[in-house]
Amino acid sequence: MIPKRILAVDDVADWRAMLTGLLSEEGYHVKTAGSSSETLRLLARERFHVAVLDVRLDETDEGNTEGLDLMHRVRAVDPTMAIIILTGYPTLDMVTEARRPDETGVSPAFDFVEKDKISWDLLPGIKRALQSVVRINDDLAIRDEEGFFSKAARRLRFAETREPPNADLRQEIEELFRKLFFDCQEIDVHPVSQGYSGTAVVKVKPHYCDRGPGEAVIVKCGERSAVEREVNAYDTHVKGVVGGHRLPQKLDVARTRSLGGIIYSFAGVPFGEVRDFATLYQEESLSEVEKVIENLFRETCFPWSREECSRKKFFYLTDHYRSLLGLEQTALERAFKEMLESKQNTCFELADGIRETIRFIDQDVSLPNPVWFVGKHPLFCPTHVCTVHGDLNGWNVLVDRHGDVWLIDFGKCGEGHILQDFIALESFVKFSLVSTDNLSALYEWERGLLTCDFRASPSLVNSFGIEELDKAFATIGKIRHLAHEAIGEHDMTEYYIGLLFHALKMLTILGLPSKTSEHALISAALICERLGETQGSEFSNAQEVSTDQSS
Numbered sequence: 001m002i003p004k005r006i007l008a009v010d011d012v013a014d015w016r017a018m019l020t021g022l023l024s025e026e027g028y029h030v031k032t033a034g035s036s037s038e039t040l041r042l043l044a045r046e047r048f049h050v051a052v053l054d055v056r057l058d059e060t061d062e063g064n065t066e067g068l069d070l071m072h073r074v075r076a077v078d079p080t081m082a083i084i085i086l087t088g089y090p091t092l093d094m095v096t097e098a099r100r101p102d103e104t105g106v107s108p109a110f111d112f113v114e115k116d117k118i119s120w121d122l123l124p125g126i127k128r129a130l131q132s133v134v135r136i137n138d139d140l141a142i143r144d145e146e147g148f149f150s151k152a153a154r155r156l157r158f159a160e161t162r163e164p165p166n167a168d169l170r171q172e173i174e175e176l177f178r179k180l181f182f183d184c185q186e187i188d189v190h191p192v193s194q195g196y197s198g199t200a201v202v203k204v205k206p207h208y209c210d211r212g213p214g215e216a217v218i219v220k221c222g223e224r225s226a227v228e229r230e231v232n233a234y235d236t237h238v239k240g241v242v243g244g245h246r247l248p249q250k251l252d253v254a255r256t257r258s259l260g261g262i263i264y265s266f267a268g269v270p271f272g273e274v275r276d277f278a279t280l281y282q283e284e285s286l287s288e289v290e291k292v293i294e295n296l297f298r299e300t301c302f303p304w305s306r307e308e309c310s311r312k313k314f315f316y317l318t319d320h321y322r323s324l325l326g327l328e329q330t331a332l333e334r335a336f337k338e339m340l341e342s343k344q345n346t347c348f349e350l351a352d353g354i355r356e357t358i359r360f361i362d363q364d365v366s367l368p369n370p371v372w373f374v375g376k377h378p379l380f381c382p383t384h385v386c387t388v389h390g391d392l393n394g395w396n397v398l399v400d401r402h403g404d405v406w407l408i409d410f411g412k413c414g415e416g417h418i419l420q421d422f423i424a425l426e427s428f429v430k431f432s433l434v435s436t437d438n439l440s441a442l443y444e445w446e447r448g449l450l451t452c453d454f455r456a457s458p459s460l461v462n463s464f465g466i467e468e469l470d471k472a473f474a475t476i477g478k479i480r481h482l483a484h485e486a487i488g489e490h491d492m493t494e495y496y497i498g499l500l501f502h503a504l505k506m507l508t509i510l511g512l513p514s515k516t517s518e519h520a521l522i523s524a525a526l527i528c529e530r531l532g533e534t535q536g537s538e539f540s541n542a543q544e545v546s547t548d549q550s551s
């Protein structure tokens, strides 16, 4: 059983002693504080399930209602705690404030207890709060033969809030599962293989108290703020919109102080295996891959690009892609310098020592330095914005046995550049699925991609003498053909701009094979050359254009 931790706040020492006695006798773990500042210091160190707050925190001042203010501050730290207000003299104003629902529809205080009735009313109040607000299933049997809970505690990353100490995090994860599976008797958990995002995803087989064995589900848990974003994005942009039925259902959500968890149904038709796009690409022929891409953009994602809000406006692509990819100029310049100065670098050099141009040694060509180029030219375009998935890599696209395409992982879903998902998938094919380290062939291949007109024909045959490059070329051709179709225009400048930032992002990712970074640099340099040719002097006037100007 998870020990229930209670924080009791009263400025009078005798009351604190009385509360400690009453609550510890019931088996609760109790800590007390005598003031607001002491409460907040304690909360910074420890996690509680219930807070019991006295309203008047200065006995010498009859009008003092500091406890109500503290209630809001406690909730700002941990909105998952249940709060019980203690007061000698409840007034209508007090009750109204404590019960007024916040923007999420939840009242800050769960209950009021009058101080002279503490011995009768407090314990039942706490019991009710634990049952209906905290909702931890203490009877749940958890089978975790592969050690998911300990692995998850090491895996989870906290980008926006402070990471809890490991021992407590391990318990907090378990608590999250006891909340998510409140009406279950037993769960069997099996980790799924994952990348490096800092979330923990697990397959769970539940056994319900009343209904017996249930269907397996997926649970995704992570930092509470990130999970909250995914829940909002799902509710706003995904539910009922995307690709008809090809969408995992969000079945339940639970929260603890630092974590959030979502239960999703399995993607794919019932009881069928799904493969992610990355696996399918390696296992299947080109024509199967092309069918999947068509299904993805024509069926699954299509409603987004058709939605009413799809409108044309000036879009500041530099800011958009930099913020989407977390790509700062200083980090990019640092990564470029490290590549340039690395002892292993035999690929490129600064042409005649000028940083605007780089020379690729084996190919004996000089091209614009893309790092310098994006630092100098703000890139914008009039383009359509619409809802996009926002992280369309090959692991977030799942294909069922009917060849239907399902999307998962909605944390970045929202308004964006209409071609963004096409660009992300093309970049994934280029840098995660192509494995050749023949840079000369890759150079020709990238050039081919910039000179072909995929609008006319989706399947241009182009042979580079390396089978995997031919397959990737045709796959990208298919993606670009559909991208053309989405915007209905000939000019692909905005597409190249997106590709450029994705390629540059690869330079900053630690631990990639040097061949991938070199390929990315070649790709980015060729795109800059192309953008320079098509846009010419337009770039130098770009600063003068307002970013919110609609056309």
Ligand SMILES: Nc1ncnc2c1ncn2[C@@H]1O[C@H](COP(=O)(O)OP(=O)(O)OP(=O)(O)O)[C@@H](O)[C@H]1O
Pocket: 192, 193, 194, 195, 196, 197, 198, 199, 201, 218, 220, 248, 264, 265, 266, 267, 274, 276, 395, 396, 398, 408, 409, 410
């Ligand atoms: N609804 C689902 N049905 C089937 N498998 C799923 C589902 N949701 C997630 N998965 C599996 O779990 C993996 C991770 O899920 P998700 O992509 O949502 O998390 P993530 O934070 O992007 O993880 P990663 O660390 O892999 O980047 C997916 O690649 C997929 O294999």
Ligand SMILES: [Mg+2]
Pocket: 395, 396, 409
């Ligand atoms: Mg993912």
